[in-house]
Amino acid sequence: MEFHVGKVLNSRIIESAHLFLDHMKREESRKVEVQDIEKFGLNVDRDWEFGVLNDVRVVGVDGSQINHLREFGIPFGAVQVAKVAVLHGKARFNVDYRCKWIGLNEDASFERFKLEIQSLIEEIEMAGESYLFMDGSFVLSFTSQFRKELRDAYIESVNELLQSSEMNQTPVFGFIERSYARDLTSDPFIHDALFLSTHLRRFEYTEPLKCERDISGYRSDVYFSYLKLNAFPVRIEFPGWMADDHSKFMEIAAAECLIGSTRNYPYILERAHRYAVISEKEREAIGLFLAAKTGKQISMKYLSKR
């Protein structure tokens, strides 16, 4: 039976997994043509990362959301962002939170994204040299399916961040640990990181490359590099002005990853995520509290599933 992605099969997903696996292996083994990419190496030796980061202030932002509490009779949700700042080597840190309640007509994912961006811009506007990290891409391919106003709002947020970064000369990284972007190839199966996993050696990174994809409406250039610290290279995005001092910024990003628990993801984003997360138990506690205090009827469907 010939298999291709998109074909409807008369079976359960689990029964067709081996067909998909064969297909994937076949596709990934093909040779692809990719432009020549210059690469550089980091001289990583014992405790190199601590030397690079000593006296460096890094800031990480991450968010989480409570989707609308419909089952508790509360047509509102909320978003929460944690901003963690650490001055490495000086034992100083700070955790700051922002939250916002939102109505049914507002998009929780966008509100969370906007609050993350606003937290980064606030940080940029503060005095002092810092390196800012955001978990995710500045190239918002996923918005192409959204209605125009929402897409424009997403892009405007990124524009504000990139412009603020350039104006204040404050470096900001968009970090994507598992990227499936295809800026270097147009092949549907061979994404950039997969191709570069054999092209780059450990502790090597690519030259800064300008992103030409999905950037209509952007007022600043977005550049990216891939960095290999493990089997699968990570993608690091940054505004165009940072390309001039690229090697210094890549050292900081790599060192921040190497002090993380997996040595492949920035420590500061690990911590921001840890502080930002809202557990399902917390969500339920908030919902039950509000329902009890406002006398709202809890959904029977919700109760039946408990």
Added chain:
Amino acid sequence: MKVKRLLSHDEFEVEGELKIGDIVKTSGTFAIVVDIIHEEPEIVKYLNVDAEKVRKFMPDLALRGRIAKCISLVCKRPPEPGEDVELADFSDLREIHFSNGEFCMPYLTSLIRKCRDRLWIVKEYLNTLMDAIPEEREVIEIIRAEVEYGMLRGVEL
């Protein structure tokens, strides 16, 4: 000190140096600390880094771990994770116990129920309350006597 997470509509956890019986306040809640736990330190994920480097380079990791479980006495607004927590003082205690000039403890039955196996926390709290609100000492002493009776009743001779 910061609110770590909500456990239910009237219970939450605070990260910081507190002890059992402390009265704390957030922007919309007064609460009593009823338990202290030491959470499994996240530092175990970073064991390849020596302790001095953790302290200097990952300072928030080094500080985390001591968690105080709090039960709300008065809740106008549930605390948010990350919200600041402070120790309440005598003037705060006076403020939450007077409604239209009348002394009241609306949380008492629920507090006793939740501390059934640790009534000494309630007893210590009532002692503190007597110092904070001396003019209501007699009433509080009566309540304390009932709590002490409850404690004795729970002891099998």
